[in-house]
Structure formats: C-alpha cells, structure tokens
Amino acid sequence: MQKEIDIKIKDTLALDLQKGVPILLKDGFQETDNLEEGSILKLKNPAGKFLGKGYVGKQNKGIGWLLTKNENEIIDxxxxxxxxxxxxxxxxxxxxxxxxxxxxxxxxxxxxxxxxxxxxxxxxxxxxxxxxxxxxxxxxxxxxxxxxxxxxxxxxxxxxxxxxxxxxxxxxxxxxxxxxxxxxxxxxLNFAIYLNDGAMVGVFLDQRDVRKKIRDVYSKGKTVLNTFSYTGAFSVFAAAGGATKTTSVDLAKRSLGKTTEQFEVNGIDVEKQDIIVMDVFDYFKYAKRKELSFDVVILDPPSFARSKKYTFSSAKDYTNLLKDSIAITEKSGIIVASTNNATFGMKKFKSFVEKAFKESNRKYIIEEEFSLPSDFKTSPLFKEGNYLKVLFIRAK
Missing domain, CATH: 3.30.750.80 (RNA methyltransferase domain (HRMD) like)
Known part of the structure; x- marks a missing residue:
C-alpha cells in the first residue's frame, strides 16, 4: 500500500476540492518537487481541515488527482x-x-x-x-x-x-x-485493430457518433474529402453511407496501407476510392489549382502537428484551415469541423468558424454539434476532460 502524506494546500485548491474539482493543480501547492509519483496525499486546507485524498501523478498542469473525500477510505x-x-x-x-x-x-x-x-x-x-x-x-x-x-x-x-x-x-x-x-x-461496420502496434490501435473511439451521422445522413450520393485521415475511418463510413467517392488525405506513408485495409475488411471496393499520401495543406493548394470541389469535407486535425513545410496549431491556425476547406466546398456542401484541443471551448471554436466564413465571403449554418459519446464519461467540474468539439457546418 502506498504511503500517505499529510499536506496543506492553498486556499484556491481547497475551494476547488470542496466543489469536487478532480484535478490537483500544481499552483495549489507550496512546493511539489519532493512529491513522489504514486504517493497518496491527505489534502488539508491552510487551517488543517481534511478535504480529500489524492495521488501524485504528474500530467501537464496537474500534479495529481483527487480520489476520495472520505478520510477513512483506503486506496487499495x-x-x-x-x-x-x-x-x-x-x-x-x-x-x-x-x-x-x-x-x-x-x-x-x-x-x-x-x-x-x-x-x-x-x-x-x-x-x-x-x-x-x-x-x-x-x-x-x-x-x-x-x-x-x-x-x-x-x-x-x-x-x-x-x-x-x-x-x-x-x-x-x-x-x-x-x-x-x-x-x-x-x-x-468493421475496423481492423492492432493492440500491439504502439500508441495508436487503428481507430479513435471518441468519434463513433460522428461517423454514424456521416454515414446515415450526409454521405448518400456525395463526394467526400477526409483530411488528416489516419486509417480512413470517416471514409469507410461515408462509403458505406453511399458516397459516390471518398478521398482520404494524410501525410503518413502508412496511411495508404492502413486505409486500404479498413475498406477491405468492410468489402468496399478500394479502387473506387482515392487514398492520397500528401501533406493536407499541399493538397488544398492542389485541389484549388485543379478546380476540385467536394460535397462533404471532413477536418479532424491533431491539436498540434509539424511537417517539413508547415507547423499547425489548432488554437492558432484552425481559421485558416477552415478557409482552405471553404474554398473547395460545393455550395450547400457540408464541412465537418472537429478538434480535440482541450485548451479552448465550443464558443471559441465557433468563433473560428464565423471568422473563416466572413473572410471567405460565404454564409453558413451550423446544422449539428457533437461532443464526446456516452461511454466517454466526463466530470462537469473538469471542462478540459470534455475535449471533443465537432460541428456540421452547411456552407451556403
């Protein structure tokens, strides 16, 4: 059993814990350098009143997490x-x-x-x-x-x-x-999964509801562009929903084989789909040059990415990414804009959309919005945990 350490915390963190905020922020402690990973902390306010037990597990801004407010509960x-x-x-x-x-x-x-x-x-x-x-x-x-x-x-x-x-x-x-x-x-539908192949297993489970919506409502008879496509999960659902053609674009070389495999395990003819290994930003330029346009454009970039030519930060660059997408989206087409960046909320995300359409001289309607599916349970007192923001935007 891990050792328990009595520790006094600052008033700011004490107030958070009383509300039930689960994260132990570093600035709520006088000193954290000597706290060992895995130690159980008996957290007390400056007056010495017990508030809860947590553990030391350093992640980003937090140095650990609250586990229980019951002083007698043993962490075993x-x-x-x-x-x-x-x-x-x-x-x-x-x-x-x-x-x-x-x-x-x-x-x-x-x-x-x-x-x-x-x-x-x-x-x-x-x-x-x-x-x-x-x-x-x-x-x-x-x-x-x-x-x-x-x-x-x-x-x-x-x-x-x-x-x-x-x-x-x-x-x-x-x-x-x-x-x-x-x-x-x-x-x-089927996904080919690899549990023994590093951090990524082959599909992001948090987009389940979004994929279903794309298949059931937005794909039939449409041309679909899936950017930052990874293993092509959105493309598979679009094709299964009756898309006339899907185009999957990702910089990673392995995306070609991985996306091909996902189509094949669903019995979808890969020859009728386009799978392109290319930097997404270069592809936008190519599509504009060739006067290509799509009925549905899916944007699901990483929060931060770097290639030889570009550095992308969703907090700074999403507006420009949307402008690139608007330029190749058909009139009355749909842009599925998604971000997993936890540092800003839906209101800020919508402001990126508004700015992009205004600067592109096009109008829009937000048809639907999604956050995490029900199995991704979140704490209402830790907004960063509800990180997923997805908008279905109709470009006029």
Whole structure:
C-alpha cells in the first residue's frame, strides 16, 4: 500500500476540492518537487481541515488527482474494484450490443480516477497509463479489473515519459495474445485493430457518433474529402453511407496501407476510392489549382502537428484551415469541423468558424454539434476532460 502524506494546500485548491474539482493543480501547492509519483496525499486546507485524498501523478498542469473525500477510505485493490465495477455497469448497453464491440470502459476522472483509461476491443482490454503515478498502482488495478470482468487478454499503453525504457513489445500484459488485425464492430461496420502496434490501435473511439451521422445522413450520393485521415475511418463510413467517392488525405506513408485495409475488411471496393499520401495543406493548394470541389469535407486535425513545410496549431491556425476547406466546398456542401484541443471551448471554436466564413465571403449554418459519446464519461467540474468539439457546418 502506498504511503500517505499529510499536506496543506492553498486556499484556491481547497475551494476547488470542496466543489469536487478532480484535478490537483500544481499552483495549489507550496512546493511539489519532493512529491513522489504514486504517493497518496491527505489534502488539508491552510487551517488543517481534511478535504480529500489524492495521488501524485504528474500530467501537464496537474500534479495529481483527487480520489476520495472520505478520510477513512483506503486506496487499495477494493477501492479500484469499486470504481471499475461501477464504470462497467454504466456501459451495460455497450456490452450487450452486437453492432458495436469496441468502446471505452473507464474514462479517467469522469469515472473517478484521473490518469487511468480502459478501452474494450471484443474481449480484449487496453489500459492506458497517463503518469508514473497511476502506473505505480498497476498490480492493484489489474487485480481489480480481473475481479470485475472476464477477458481474452489485457494490453497496456504507457502514455508518459518512460525515458526510452518502454518497448512496443511490452504492450501485452496477460491472458492470451491477440491475433492481429483484430476485427471489431462499430455500428455494424468493421475496423481492423492492432493492440500491439504502439500508441495508436487503428481507430479513435471518441468519434463513433460522428461517423454514424456521416454515414446515415450526409454521405448518400456525395463526394467526400477526409483530411488528416489516419486509417480512413470517416471514409469507410461515408462509403458505406453511399458516397459516390471518398478521398482520404494524410501525410503518413502508412496511411495508404492502413486505409486500404479498413475498406477491405468492410468489402468496399478500394479502387473506387482515392487514398492520397500528401501533406493536407499541399493538397488544398492542389485541389484549388485543379478546380476540385467536394460535397462533404471532413477536418479532424491533431491539436498540434509539424511537417517539413508547415507547423499547425489548432488554437492558432484552425481559421485558416477552415478557409482552405471553404474554398473547395460545393455550395450547400457540408464541412465537418472537429478538434480535440482541450485548451479552448465550443464558443471559441465557433468563433473560428464565423471568422473563416466572413473572410471567405460565404454564409453558413451550423446544422449539428457533437461532443464526446456516452461511454466517454466526463466530470462537469473538469471542462478540459470534455475535449471533443465537432460541428456540421452547411456552407451556403
């Protein structure tokens, strides 16, 4: 069991904890350099009143997360099992679905333990550790998970600095090793998944509702451009929804083979689709030069990206990205604008849209907006956790 340390915090953090804010911000402490990863903190206000127990797990602005407000609650296997079992119960509908066999089981602070993510892929579980601190509880959490579910195998992803000591081969934890690609379902379509291939497994589960909407409502008879396409998941759903043609553009060389595979596991003719390995910003110039235009343009860039020619930051450059898209979007076409940048909210995101259309001399209507799906449970007191913002914009 981890040692518990009594520690007094500043009034600002004390007020946050009383409200139930789950993150322990660094500036709420007098000094944090001597706090060891994984230590349990008994948090007290300046007057010495107990406020809660948290753990040290350094991530970005936070030095850890609140775990409980009960002074007598012990942070042990039983604690983790209670949290995991409650999260699993809330995902009953997903477990009982034959149409979707990949989803999030445990979503960090939304399910009561910041820094811990657990995803499910047709009998296999993938645990993502976001700090050395949460990783120090590995054995307890594994025991808690095993007591709560039956499984084929368990994999892990260390999403903190391992100082070069972490190899991709270490992803497998226990149970049976998967045979890859593992074919999982999402709303009746297939994805080829690789749990043993580094940080990315082949699909971002948080876009499930958006993909379904693209397939069911916006694709039939349309030409669809999917930028920053990764493994082409949006393109697969667009093609399945009756798009006349999809064009997938991504700078990564492996995107060609990965996207081809996703079409093939769904029985979609790859020859009728375009898969282009090119910098997205170069492609916009190419499309404009060739006078290409699309009925649907999908934008799902990383928050930050760097290529040989360009540096992209969604906080600074999304307006220009939208302007490039507007220039090749048909009249009454749809732009699906998405960002996972947690540093700004939907209001700011909409201001990028307004500016881009104003500077492009075109009008628009926001048809629909999306945030995280229901399995990505969030805390209302930690807005950064609800990071996904997606707008379906009709360009007039």
């Amino acid at each position: 296997t039983a604690f983790f099992q209670k949290k995991i079992a409650a999260a699993i119960k809330q995902r009953d509908d997903f477990y009982n679905s034959s149409e979707t066999t990949a989803f999030r089981v445990f979503n960090g602070e939304g399910d009561g333990i910041g820094g811990l993510i657990i995803d499910y892929f047709d009998g296999f579980y993938v645990i993502s550790w976001y700090s050395e601190g949460i990783y120090s509880f590995k054995e307890m959490i594994l025991e808690a998970l095993e007591a709560s579910v039956s499984y084929k195998g368990i994999y892990e992803k260390k999403r903190f600095d391992t100082k070069g000591q972490y190899l991709e081969d270490d992803d497998f934890v226990k149970g049976q090793r998967g045979e890859f690609p593992l074919i999982v379902k999402e709303n009746g």
